[in-house]
Amino acid sequence: MLKKISAENIRDLRSKTGAGMTDCKKALEASGGQIDIAIETLRKKGLASADKKLSRVATEGLVESYVHAGSRIGVLVELNCETDFVARRQEFHQLAKDIAMQIAACHSVLYVSRDNMPCEVISYEKNLELQKEDLINKSTQMREKIALGRLEKRFKELCLLDQVFIKNTEITIEELVKQHIALLGENIKIRRFQRFILGEGLDIKNSDFVGEVSNMIQVN
Missing domain, CATH: 1.10.8.10 (Ubiquitin-associated (UBA) domain)
Incomplete structure (x- = not known):
C-alpha cells in the first residue's frame, strides 16, 4: 500500500x-x-x-567578497548568470558567498577549472612527476600511467570546481553550482577569483632590535 x-x-x-x-x-x-x-x-x-x-551565455551576476576572521585573508569572486533577475535572488547571493568562503579555505586552489590551466603549467606538472626518483627505474608505460594518476590528484587540488564543498562534503563545487543551475533555471559560471593574503609577496626583513641598539651604543 x-x-x-x-x-x-x-x-x-x-x-x-x-x-x-x-x-x-x-x-x-x-x-x-x-x-x-x-x-x-x-x-x-x-x-x-x-x-x-551549461552552454548558454552568462554575462550578468555579481562580484562577491569574503574576509576571513582576523582580516588576514580576503577573496573576490565573480559569479555569472544569464539575467539580472537571477543575480538578485537570495539563493544566487548565498552561492557566491559559499564559493568565496571555499576559496579562502582552500589555499592550494589556483584555477576555476582544468580548462583555465595554462598549457605550460600542465606540462610542468607532468614533467615534475615523470622525473621523480621512484619512477626512474620503471618502464616508460608504467611511468606514464603512475604520473597520470598523480596528475589527476594534483589537478583536483589546483582546481576550484573539483574541490569538495566544505559545508557539504558529499558534493563538489561543480555539483553545487549545477544544483543552483537546476534551482534557478539559468546557466551559472564562476568566471574568476582572486585571493589576498596579508603580507604575501613582500620581503619581510627580520628586525634585530637588540643588535641595532648595541651597534648604536658602540658607535657612540
Missing part, C-alpha cells in the same frame, strides 16, 4: 531541494514517501537538466 503524500511532506521536500511543488509530489510518490530517496531523485534530475544549460 502506497504511503499517502501530505502537503506537509511536499513542502518539506521543496524546502530541502528548491524544486517545484509538482516535481516534489511526483518524486515522493515514486519513492513511496521516502524523502531521502526523493531528494536523490530530484538531485539527479536537477543535475541532468543543469548540463543542458
Whole structure:
C-alpha cells in the first residue's frame, strides 16, 4: 500500500531541494514517501537538466567578497548568470558567498577549472612527476600511467570546481553550482577569483632590535 503524500511532506521536500511543488509530489510518490530517496531523485534530475544549460551565455551576476576572521585573508569572486533577475535572488547571493568562503579555505586552489590551466603549467606538472626518483627505474608505460594518476590528484587540488564543498562534503563545487543551475533555471559560471593574503609577496626583513641598539651604543 502506497504511503499517502501530505502537503506537509511536499513542502518539506521543496524546502530541502528548491524544486517545484509538482516535481516534489511526483518524486515522493515514486519513492513511496521516502524523502531521502526523493531528494536523490530530484538531485539527479536537477543535475541532468543543469548540463543542458551549461552552454548558454552568462554575462550578468555579481562580484562577491569574503574576509576571513582576523582580516588576514580576503577573496573576490565573480559569479555569472544569464539575467539580472537571477543575480538578485537570495539563493544566487548565498552561492557566491559559499564559493568565496571555499576559496579562502582552500589555499592550494589556483584555477576555476582544468580548462583555465595554462598549457605550460600542465606540462610542468607532468614533467615534475615523470622525473621523480621512484619512477626512474620503471618502464616508460608504467611511468606514464603512475604520473597520470598523480596528475589527476594534483589537478583536483589546483582546481576550484573539483574541490569538495566544505559545508557539504558529499558534493563538489561543480555539483553545487549545477544544483543552483537546476534551482534557478539559468546557466551559472564562476568566471574568476582572486585571493589576498596579508603580507604575501613582500620581503619581510627580520628586525634585530637588540643588535641595532648595541651597534648604536658602540658607535657612540
